[in-house]
Amino acid sequence: MKIxxxxxSGLYELGIDNQGVIPCRNDNPYGDQSAELVKxxxxxxxxxxLARHGKDHQFSPSQVNYRANIHALKVENVTHILATxxxxxxxxxxxxxxxxxxxxxxxxxxxxxxxxxxxxxSGMEHPMMADPFDxxxxxxxxxxxxxxxxxxxxxCTVVSIEGPRFSTRAESKMFRVWGADIINMTTATxxxxxxxxxxxxxxxxxxxxxxCWKEDEPLKAWQEILDVFNRNVTIVKDLLVNTVALIGEx
Numbered sequence: 556m557k558i559x560x561x562x563x564s565g566l567y568e569l570g571i572d573n574q575g576v577i578p579c580r581n582d583n584p585y586g587d588q589s590a591e592l593v594k595x596x597x598x599x600x601x602x603x604x605l606a607r608h609g610k611d612h613q614f615s616p617s618q619v620n621y622r623a624n625i626h627a628l629k630v631e632n633v634t635h636i637l638a639t640x641x642x643x644x645x646x647x648x649x650x651x652x653x654x655x656x657x658x659x660x661x662x663x664x665x666x667x668x669x670x671x672x673x674x675x676x677s678g679m680e681h682p683m684m685a686d687p688f689d690x691x692x693x694x695x696x697x698x699x700x701x702x703x704x705x706x707x708x709x710x711c712t713v714v715s716i717e718g719p720r721f722s723t724r725a726e727s728k729m730f731r732v733w734g735a736d737i738i739n740m741t742t743a744t745x746x747x748x749x750x751x752x753x754x755x756x757x758x759x760x761x762x763x764x765x766x767c768w769k770e771d772e773p774l775k776a777w778q779e780i781l782d783v784f785n786r787n788v789t790i791v792k793d794l795l796v797n798t799v800a801l802i803g804e805x
Contacts, residue, residue, distance in 0.1 A: 557600075557601040557603065558634070558802060559637070559754070560603070560636075561637070561639070561745065562604075562795075569602075571593065573594075573595045574595040576592070576593060576594070577603070577631065578591050583627060585620065585668075587620060589605060589614055590609050590610045597796055598799055598800035607624065616740035621669070621744045621748050629753075635802065636757070637696070638745060638757070638758045639758070639760075639761070641760070642761065642762055644765050645714075646731075649708060649736060651764055654705050654762075655711050655736070655737050657736075657760060658711065659711075661734075662747070663716045663730075663743075664715055664743060669747050670682070671751050671752070682747075687750055687756070688746060692756065695805065696794070697709050703790070703793065703794060703797065708736075712735050713738065714730045715740055715743035715744065722766060737762065746758065759798075763784050
């Protein structure tokens with residue numbers, strides 16, 4: 556078992572034992588990955604960590620080379636992927652600071668390479684995507700969150716938009732009608748590719764704001780949203796560590 560962890564560059568500070576670095580490969584057929592991989596163990600479980608947006612968060616959601624990132628983890632024989640993400644809430648009960656475990660996505664991105672099957676020259680491929688998030692990983696994330704008394708929300712749908720801009724009020728209200736519960740800019744692309752690569756994927760989403768549909772709520776500036784995430788980053792790290800430990804025990 557080897558678990559890939561995708562998130563912010565701060566995840567390199569998870570308290571990893573036997574830590575080392577795996578340099579970026581020059582033979583990745585999909586181009587450059589976001590950053591070098593950091594390897595090690597947590598609770599005796601092998602892990603590989605990748606900063607989605609680069610070590611200095613230099614890549615926007617549209618610039619991230621998701622295909623190269625997932626391929627790099629596959630080359631390292633990762634058996635599962637845990638991902639962290641900040642998100643906006645599209646539901647009144649999902650308040651800032653809430654942890655959400657999505658099990659469905661709506662892909663509203665527009666300019667991404669979101670498949671490994673660009674061509675049918677070697678045969679037709681139409682990947683199944685009915686249930687994109689792995690039940691086993693979602694259950695372990697929920698169990699770890701419950702153990703930490705975080706009251707996580709399961710069974711939620713995330714809509715991923717292109718970014719980097721946030722939604723208009725009309726878009727935000729439309730996503731609510733569509734059945735989305737949270738909104739971000741990365742998950743749909745990442746989980747789709749993980750599925751195509753045959754790697755089970757689970758996500759930990761932390762609500763930072765109410766997006767813009769909730770007109771009685773003042774809009775938060777980007778720095779305020781970042782502040783909410785930074786105040787909870789230690790909890791996110793602890794949740795990851797505890798989830799890895801539960802996976803290792805299963």
